[in-house]
Amino acid sequence: MKTLDQVKVGTTSKVVSIAEPRIASRLMSMGIVPGISVSIMRKSLMGSTYFIQFPQLTLALRKEEAAQIVIE
Amino acid sequence: MSINKYQVALVGNPNVGKSSVFNLLTGLQQKVGNFPGVTVDKKSGQFLIENNVSVGVTDLPGLYSLFPTSEDERVVVDVLLKNLKNPSIDLILYIIDANDLERNLLLFTQIKDLNYKMIVGVNMMDTAQSNGLEIDLEGLSKSFDVPFIPLSGRSGEGIEAIKNNISSQILKESKDGFYKMNESETQIVHDIQEFIPNTTSYEALLIAHHYKRLPQITTHQKEFISKLIEQYSFNSLDHQLDEMMNRFQLITPLVIKNVKRHLASINPFTKKVDTILTHPVVGLFIFLALMLIVFQSIFTWSELPMEWVERSFSWLANILNETLPASWFQELLTEGIITGLSGVFVFVPQIAILFFLISLLEESGYMARVVYMMDHFMRRFGLNGRSIISLISGGACSIPAIMSTRTINNWKERLITIMVTPLISCSARIPVFTILIAVAVPPTKLGGWLSLQAVVFMSLYLLGAVTALLVAWFFHLILKTEEQSFLVMELPRYQMPHWRNVFMNVLEKIKTFSLEAGRVILIVSIILWFLASFGPEKNMEAARVQAQNEYNISQEVSLKQLTKTHELESSYAGMFGKFIEPAIQPLGYDWKIGIALISSFAAREVFVGTMATLYAVEDGNNQALLTERLQKATNKETGKKVFTLATAMSLMIFYLFAMQCISTMAVVKRETKSWKWPIFQFMYMGVLAYIGSWIAFQLLS
Numbered sequence: 051m052k053t054l055d056q057v058k059v060g061t062t063s064k065v066v067s068i069a070e071p072r073i074a075s076r077l078m079s080m081g082i083v084p085g086i087s088v089s090i091m092r093k094s095l096m097g098s099t100y101f102i103q104f105p106q107l108t109l110a111l112r113k114e115e116a117a118q119i120v121i122e
Numbered sequence: 123m124s125i126n127k128y129q130v131a132l133v134g135n136p137n138v139g140k141s142s143v144f145n146l147l148t149g150l151q152q153k154v155g156n157f158p159g160v161t162v163d164k165k166s167g168q169f170l171i172e173n174n175v176s177v178g179v180t181d182l183p184g185l186y187s188l189f190p191t192s193e194d195e196r197v198v199v200d201v202l203l204k205n206l207k208n209p210s211i212d213l214i215l216y217i218i219d220a221n222d223l224e225r226n227l228l229l230f231t232q233i234k235d236l237n238y239k240m241i242v243g244v245n246m247m248d249t250a251q252s253n254g255l256e257i258d259l260e261g262l263s264k265s266f267d268v269p270f271i272p273l274s275g276r277s278g279e280g281i282e283a284i285k286n287n288i289s290s291q292i293l294k295e296s297k298d299g300f301y302k303m304n305e306s307e308t309q310i311v312h313d314i315q316e317f318i319p320n321t322t323s324y325e326a327l328l329i330a331h332h333y334k335r336l337p338q339i340t341t342h343q344k345e346f347i348s349k350l351i352e353q354y355s356f357n358s359l360d361h362q363l364d365e366m367m368n369r370f371q372l373i374t375p376l377v378i379k380n381v382k383r384h385l386a387s388i389n390p391f392t393k394k395v396d397t398i399l400t401h402p403v404v405g406l407f408i409f410l411a412l413m414l415i416v417f418q419s420i421f422t423w424s425e426l427p428m429e430w431v432e433r434s435f436s437w438l439a440n441i442l443n444e445t446l447p448a449s450w451f452q453e454l455l456t457e458g459i460i461t462g463l464s465g466v467f468v469f470v471p472q473i474a475i476l477f478f479l480i481s482l483l484e485e486s487g488y489m490a491r492v493v494y495m496m497d498h499f500m501r502r503f504g505l506n507g508r509s510i511i512s513l514i515s516g517g518a519c520s521i522p523a524i525m526s527t528r529t530i531n532n533w534k535e536r537l538i539t540i541m542v543t544p545l546i547s548c549s550a551r552i553p554v555f556t557i558l559i560a561v562a563v564p565p566t567k568l569g570g571w572l573s574l575q576a577v578v579f580m581s582l583y584l585l586g587a588v589t590a591l592l593v594a595w596f597f598h599l600i601l602k603t604e605e606q607s608f609l610v611m612e613l614p615r616y617q618m619p620h621w622r623n624v625f626m627n628v629l630e631k632i633k634t635f636s637l638e639a640g641r642v643i644l645i646v647s648i649i650l651w652f653l654a655s656f657g658p659e660k661n662m663e664a665a666r667v668q669a670q671n672e673y674n675i676s677q678e679v680s681l682k683q684l685t686k687t688h689e690l691e692s693s694y695a696g697m698f699g700k701f702i703e704p705a706i707q708p709l710g711y712d713w714k715i716g717i718a719l720i721s722s723f724a725a726r727e728v729f730v731g732t733m734a735t736l737y738a739v740e741d742g743n744n745q746a747l748l749t750e751r752l753q754k755a756t757n758k759e760t761g762k763k764v765f766t767l768a769t770a771m772s773l774m775i776f777y778l779f780a781m782q783c784i785s786t787m788a789v790v791k792r793e794t795k796s797w798k799w800p801i802f803q804f805m806y807m808g809v810l811a812y813i814g815s816w817i818a819f820q821l822l823s
Binding site (some may be wrong): 071072074080083091092098099106111116 | 187205213224225229359362396400406603
């Protein structure tokens with residue numbers, strides 16, 4: 051199982067599911083549903099905060115939250 | 123305010139331009155209060171529609187769904203559910219961003235299922251068009267059975283059309299629900315509806331999700347519902363996900379039907395700018411440079427207007443002193459009330475400048491990027507990325523800095539920021555540090571070029587900042603919260619700030635400060651004036667005799683000044699200074715410093731003025747003379763110098779750590795909605811000041 055924190059900056063992948071239900075609920079309310087494409091644009095200086103691009107939405111996530119996003 | 127015929131609530135996702143619409147609707151007819159029981163701000167106002175009908179409007183916090191994750195969002199769910207039982211809202215004006223229809227419609231369908239009458243205001247139609255979107259608003263209106271009205275939060279276009287639709291929409295009957303519940307949801311909803319009468323089906327489902335936190339649900343009802351939850355093994359989070367999934371499956375085809383997409387719609391401008399502004403290294407430098415500008419602006423731009431404020435009030439005081447007959451009333455007016463008012467309004471320039479700049483950062487979309495960049499560092503200390511802006515502004519003045527914490531939506535992070543911001547050395551400490559350093563630190567140059575006085579000055583600033591972070595870290599360890607700390611934050615598109623919003627925000631901050639904090643500052647100024655001007659009549663008489671005797675011996679100082687000096691010594695404040703002398707002796711202070719500590723309770727910079735009075739320096743601005751007098755001052759009993767290096771350092775550390783600013787306390791009370799936190803802050807900072815000064819004095823003497 052591959053999660054979003056394991057991919058390199060710049061790669062685009064597809065969201066399969068979100069493991070932690072609280073974060074899943076939050077993300078889904080922002081329109082992040084399984085099947086949507088996602089890419090990491092960049093990481094912050096210490097590498098612990100991610101700048102994430104979805105088709106209609108740009109988000110800041112922590113590494114811990116990104117690790118809950120299962121991707122293809 | 124007149125009685126409003128209708129009540130409208132503004133609802134929508136964050137960053138859709140809700141506040142622009144609110145400002146356009148109400149203009150200056152608005153005020154800020156708070157929702158009962160919580161610290162969330164409630165903006166309300168009113169406007170007129172056809173036939174001069176007055177409509178009240180409340181701006182509810184932005185949220186993504188009726189499954190909230192923060193206090194702000196929870197307020198919306200509470201208000202919407204409570205209103206079903208006790209109706210006062212007649213219509214929901216739901217604002218959406220034309221560029222993100224699908225995502226914005228999720229919450230819309232949830233609210234519609236609560237049977238609210240609605241109008242949808244479609245904001246940012248112009249950018250949607252340039253992004254290659256062709257939206258059939260009539261088609262959407264038909265599909266969702268609610269009017270979709272195009273509007274521009276920038277130009278105000280469409281606002282009239284919304285106003286014209288309000289009364290007809292309120293009178294319209296609403297149709298069936300949008301979301302079809304699954305079997306287990308239907309069962310639990312059925313049972314709740316039987317138990318709580320007059321509950322609609324989606325309302326009952328939301329009660330099943332949120333019953334634990336809903337204030338209107340009685341303990342008895344809670345017990346019943348929790349049994350039902352167990353009986354049907356109703357997992358709230360699973361059902362939330364299913365429901366949202368289901369809603370999107372219904373929304374997406376309707377959006378596809380009504381929207382033609384001509385281009386890929388990621389904003390290229392925002393993307394390009396972000397590669398620089400959020401670059402892991404370059405971005406940080408740009409941020410630091412911006413903060414330097416903010417900090418510098420609060421300092422330099424406010425200098426002149428602050429001087430005007432002070433001059434105008436002292437001009438007024440002079441006139442009153444000359445025209446009114448000398449009496450306690452004249453003194454109350456000039457030294458109590460006018461000094462107090464001046465102490466309130468002198469902060470207005472700094473507040474205006476800081477909020478002007480913060481509004482620009484917030485409105486342009488940059489602030490969210492700051493949170494992204496600073497999150498890692500600030501999180502270690504239990505702070506939020508936004509806290510950095512409050513802490514840096516605290517270097518100028520804690521008052522606007524603490525007011526700026528309102529954008530931190532995690533309550534614990536916000537509270538910690540409020541608690542530690544006053545530890546950052548503000549501009550009011552500068553006069554105190556300057557005089558004490560001049561008195562006690564020799565003007566030697568380290569290694570021939572580095573001024574020792576400057577090093578001491580810098581070290582005090584550094585000590586303040588480091589202590590603030592350490593205390594934050596300590597609070598982070600001991601404060602428990604139910605709110606989970608996670609960061610899932612939208613980074614909105616960059617845009618030109620809406621000047622109307624910037625202006626309204628600055629105006630609102632000034633109004634809030636002057637009215638709410640100003641009241642407390644005024645009252646305390648009057649009390650302090652009383653303490654410093656009155657004393658037991660016998661002692662005050664003796665003080666006047668002593669002044670006369672001293673004047674007879676030497677005419678170096680005027681009789682008026684000598685009387686003032688001795689009266690202050692004999693006043694209630696003076697008595698209090700002598701009373702606390704044993705407590706402050708271990709810190710190296712005598713009773714005169716005690717008096718200065720008490721009078722500085724209102725504001726730190728008062729220290730200099732009080733010292734000038736106590737050491738009979740007539741011109742309070744004559745720093746050189748005051749420095750000389752303080753250097754010569756000796757303790758009558760021991761014959762030793764009062765202001766040794768040890769005492770001066772101890773005193774500076776006291777002024778660095780102690781909460782000697784009634785204005786800050788008043789603002790903390792206003793922001794935390796209770797006296798509990800400012801009192802706690804006063805105590806912890808007092809303890810810190812006492813211990814810090816004691817250590818400094820013992821080490822250096």
